[in-house]
Amino acid sequence: MGKSFREHLEQDEVLVCDGAMGTMLYSKGIYINRCFDELNLSNPAMVKDVHLDYLKSGADIIETNTFGANWFKLEPHGLEERLYEINFQGVKIAREAAGGKAFVAGSIGPLGRPIEPIGHLSQEKARQAFYDQAKAQFEGGVDLFILETFKDINEIHQALLAVKDVCDLPVIAQMAFTDEGKTAYGVSPEEVVRKLEGWGADVVGINCSTGPEGVWKAIQEMARVSDIPLSAQPNAGFPQLVQGRLLYLASPEYFAEYAKRFIQSGVRIVGGCCGTTPAHIRAIRTAVKALRPSRQLVEVKVVEVEEKVLQVKKPAEKSKLGEKLGKKFVVSIEMNPPRGPDFSKVVEGARRIKVAGVDAVNIPDGPRASARMSPLALATILESKVGIETILHYTCRDRNILG
Incomplete structure (x- = not known):
């Protein structure tokens, strides 16, 4: 891509992120009992296909398949020793899919264990776990990091510090909120913005949560106090069990409507979370285009055209009727177009008046507001069959926007 991620933010542009x-x-x-992150090793083609589907739908940012690729979540699957490989390969797959046409964001999620002071896991160990994951992704070649679905402000703080320990790439820091408009530990949207902004996040936002409406309400509170760009990646509502499968029922059209509200509230990164598909992202892309139409460079060439002098003909040169004007008294008779397609009587009458010395036939347009043959058609018939000149009426009725 031509511009860096931070340049897009500085120019107040809206970027579309991928979905679930x-x-x-x-x-x-x-x-669901499989380790999805491990598919980076065992089935990279499937992971790449998902990336490509989102890119085709208009995503500017795709996230690596590494949300749960930390030591604590890989350990139950016996994959903790392959942490570096899974994260590095996840970035490689995304970069191949993007082909330089989209940003690759390294996805980092919560550890799955509460940290101090709520849990027993120390902040130092948490920071080290995030560091190991971020280091592998950085060396894989991510363009930025996205910390997402965090419920504990202290945990996302450690994740943010770990990323800063590794590099200076941009960081999107997103937390999940309950239907009460606060995090699971009671932190308000305003406090989340102030803290994450103070800790050095480039973008602060909300993902997952209770669907588009809940995210929009919390985003409005964030917008009142935020001095940095905001992001919104809601899920498709709560999953419902339909014929043995968990399905999210929020439609792409519903998402598109809220995407507009997000942007109007100051959001600059819009995407989806759990339950969203390429169809949702395509709808979001359409909404973004509607609010922020892309600029196209238009090349204007000045072509010199030789001026043509119009020869204005005198009435006498246009027709026999025009030749008579001003020289003799001209006589015209009005003849109405027939009510149907039979014009024989009108033609016969025109022949008689021509023999009697009448100079022209005056044909009105729609006399008495009744449906009749076109006056233009009748004029053509009389001039070709009788040889008498016609004066054609042409009104604007029903030929303008009022009609």
Whole structure:
């Protein structure tokens, strides 16, 4: 891409992020008891296909399939020793799919264990776990990092510090909120913005949560106090069990409507989370285009055209009727177009008046506001069959916007 991620932010542009990775993998037959992150190693083609589907739908940013690729979540699957490989390969797959036409964001999610002071896991160990994951993704070649679906402000703080320990790439820091408009530990949207902005996040936002409406309400509170760009990636509502499968029922059209509200509230990164698909992202892209139409450079060439002098003909040179004007008394008779397609009587009458010395036939347009043959058609018939000149009426009725 021509401009860096931070340049896009500085120019106040709206970028579209992708949607759910897990939902798409599940739809392809991967069971929820599998480690989705491990597919980077065992089935990279499937992961790449998901990325490509989102890119075709208009995503400017795609996230790596590494949301749960930390030591604590890989350990139950016996994959903790392959942490670096899974994260590095996840970036490689995304970069191949993007082909330089989209930003690749390294996805980092919560550790799955509460940290101090709520849990027993120390902040130092949490920071080290995030560091290991971020280092592998950085060396894989991400353009930025996205910390998402965090419920504990202290945990996302450690994740943000870990990323800063690794590099100076941009960071999108997103938290999840309950239907009460606060995090699971009672932190308000305003406080989240102030803290994450103070800790050095480039973008602060909300993902997952309770669907588009809940995210929009919390975003409005963030917008009142934020001095940096905001992001919104809601899920498709709460999943419903339909014929043995968990499905999200929020439609792409519903998402598109809220995408407009997000942008109007100051959001600059819009995407989806759990339950969203390429169809949702395509709808979001359409909404973004409607609010922020792309600029196209138009090349204007000045072509010199030789001026043509119009020869104005005198009435006498245009017709026999025009030749008579001003020289003799001209006589015209008005003849109405027939009510149907039979024009024989009108033609016969025109022949008689021509023999009697009448100079022209005056044909009105729609006399008495009744449906009749076109006066233009009748004029053509009389001039060709009788040889008498016609004066054609032409009104503007029903030929303008009022009609």
